[in-house]
Amino acid sequence: MTATFTPTADVVAQAVEAGFFPPRHTVEITDVRELAASVVRLTFRDPYIAEHARPAQFVNLFSHDPMHLMPRPFGVSEVSGDQVSVIFAVVGEGTAEFSHLHAGDTIDVLGPLGRPFRTKEDAHYVLVAGGLGVPPLIYTAQCLAGREGVRTTAVFGYRNDHFADGFVSRYADRTESIDESEGNVITLLDRLEGDLLADGAEGAGKPVILSCGPLPMMKAVAAWAAKRDLPCQLSMEQRMGCGYGTCVLCTVDTVDGRLKVCADGPVFTREQLGWGE
Structure with missing residues (x-):
């Protein structure tokens, strides 16, 4: 069995300082609460994601179960200081596991990932x-x-x-x-x-x-x-494997051919998708 490399906070900080995107790393959970039936808000502490996440970008959360290799992607829902929140529905084993975590537990994350909404213009x-x-x-x-x-x-x-x-x-x-x-x-x-x-x-x-x-x-x-x-x-919702364009699992049809939601998106214009023309 191949061991999973989990970098320490110092390693992540060094990667960021050197100008590299931080690898998968472990963060502390600060809050988990149910907002409605099977709808959960999970908050974790990650200064890098909190500072760099843009609207519609997502983060990958990884299960503690080694049999669940693929991460689950969740859009960032709110940032407060160095804390990042995501909101998800409990629909399977992975999200059920996340919903049973508590403040003080840890989880592995990767992100922020994807292309954000373009919101520079006044509108x-x-x-x-x-x-x-x-x-x-x-x-x-x-x-x-x-x-x-x-x-x-x-x-x-x-x-x-x-x-x-x-x-x-x-x-x-x-x-x-x-x-x-x-x-x-x-x-x-x-x-x-x-x-x-x-x-x-x-x-x-x-x-x-x-x-x-x-x-x-x-x-x-x-x-x-x-x-x-x-x-x-x-912002397209699609099943993903890696979340950064390697596995080619999350393709979507566009006027320019098949593109990857995780790397080319998740944000596309209606013209790119050929919708409503």
């Missing part, structure tokens, strides 16, 4: 997410909060419990959410259309749609944006 960013696509949009709102020339509106869809509204409302200028009993995110976008387009007409800049969630939802969001000629960036 009204409309953060559209559904289900477990919500967490990366919380962090997007956090990164955009208080920036001059920028407004944010969160448009979230849930199956039932509105587990993330309290988090995103700390940062977004406006939060609107809906669950399956009422409709979906397109229902909300239709309701908000007048306000969103009026913002652009008043010189505040066209809305820019940033979205993450189930594939049918994102295709519908892309079509909604295309019909109104609005820019739309989509």
Whole structure:
């Protein structure tokens, strides 16, 4: 059996100081809590990820079970000081293991990984997410909060419990959410259309749609944006192996051929994906 190399904090610090991306390393968990049925928020301490993570980037978390070789990718949902949070659904053995960890336990991480949302321009960013696509949009709102020339509106869809509204409302200028009993995110976008387009007409800049969630939802969001000629960036959710482009497991069809979600994405424009044209 091949032993796993787990670098110490000093080794990670030396790698960063030398200008290298830090390897897989062990961090301390500071909090684990259930937000809703089978929805868990896990927080760990990692100064490098906390400083360098960008909206829609993800981290790999590794199981303590040597039989589970592949890590689980999770979008960064919030950063506070040197602490990084992720939110996930408990859907299998790996996520069940993570949900049973406690403050003071350790876990191996790698990240941040992937290409982030492009948010340099001043705009009204409309953060559209559904289900477990919500967490990366919380962090997007956090990164955009208080920036001059920028407004944010969160448009979230849930199956039932509105587990993330309290988090995103700390940062977004406006939060609107809906669950399956009422409709979906397109229902909300239709309701908000007048306000969103009026913002652009008043010189505040066209809305820019940033979205993450189930594939049918994102295709519908892309079509909604295309019909109104609005820019739309989509963070793809895909099964991954390595998380950095070696295993070629997470490919997605684009107008430029098959690309890797982990390395070429996870963020793509609707034009790249050929959606809503």
